Amino acid sequence: MNKLRKILFPFSIAYDGVTSIRNWLFNNNYLKSTKFDIPLICVGNLNMGGTGKSPMIEYLIHLLKDDYKVAVLSRGYKRKSKGFQLVDLNNKVEEVGDEPLQFKLKFPDIVVAVDANRRRGIEKLKDVVEVILLDDAFQHRKVQPLFSILLTSYSDLYFNDLILPAGNLRESKSGAARANCVVVTKCPENLSYSKQQQIQFDLKLKPHQHAYFSSISYASLIQGVEKVKHLEYLEEKEFVLVTGIANPSPLVNYLKSLNLSFKHYNYSDHHNFTGQELVQLDQEKCILTTEKDFMRLKNNIKVAELYYLPISVSFLNKEEGFIERIQNAAAGIPEEENVDF
Incomplete structure (x- = not known):
């Protein structure tokens, strides 16, 4: 641990305490986490940014858009507007955020919306679409997704990191247990099987979880x-x-x-x-x-x-199993009813 991290470590302990209490309250139903009838697929991370959420959202859009009416719900980071807003092709970045506008311009036939209040956003969308992709919503505990994808970058694996501000974790590593699967992103294309096995071991996955490895493909x-x-x-x-x-x-x-x-x-x-x-x-x-x-x-x-x-996601292993799980989630089938992958 470098000198700066040592100085900041006590603040990380305090931050960990606050986030852990919050998660405990949600886990024990003292704080309400709303379930919706519409399938919700969450993409998020434990680290602060840089894990490849946008390419993963686009991968899911490609996978589902021909079979379902898909919506993407994002908070619209750094936008100047407030509240719920549908994204259209004439919006400016300042109005809706860069990533939501990117999704809409690339996939004009899907619904893209921004709202920091995800619960309200889902209520607005649930009667006009069939599947909602929640962008960067892993810590948004007020909503309970049907399927959660946790991303972690190969060069910054969450099990090697510390909680803010000494590190880059938004919450404790134990929060990873909420995910249905973990995708290690931005891997070298030639990542060896033995290295993949070592990372899976270090992830300490729960019995219901699986790890997948992906790389970035450049156009x-x-x-x-x-x-x-x-x-x-x-x-x-x-x-x-x-x-x-x-x-x-x-x-x-x-x-x-x-x-x-x-x-x-x-x-x-x-x-x-x-x-x-x-x-x-x-x-x-x-x-x-x-x-x-x-x-x-x-x-x-x-x-x-x-x-x-342009960039896209390429899986190094088990892509068929990942696709099947996503398709089941989009169909509204809870994970426990799925076959083993």
């Missing part, structure tokens, strides 16, 4: 507002990488593995770009960014070449 095309180019287009370009995500290291390392040369502007997660920063970026000739940051930048800068690199 071969970069996309702009009206332009699409092959990634190789950047080989001869001087470009800037702009990231406002929790952990840009996988993307940076991937681009470096392609021997691309670039300057990197690294901002905090969900960063709201200031006027001065936008002026600085406007002086660049070519910018590559993440899809989430593209939502924030595309209407605010006039750079001739502004692109993002």
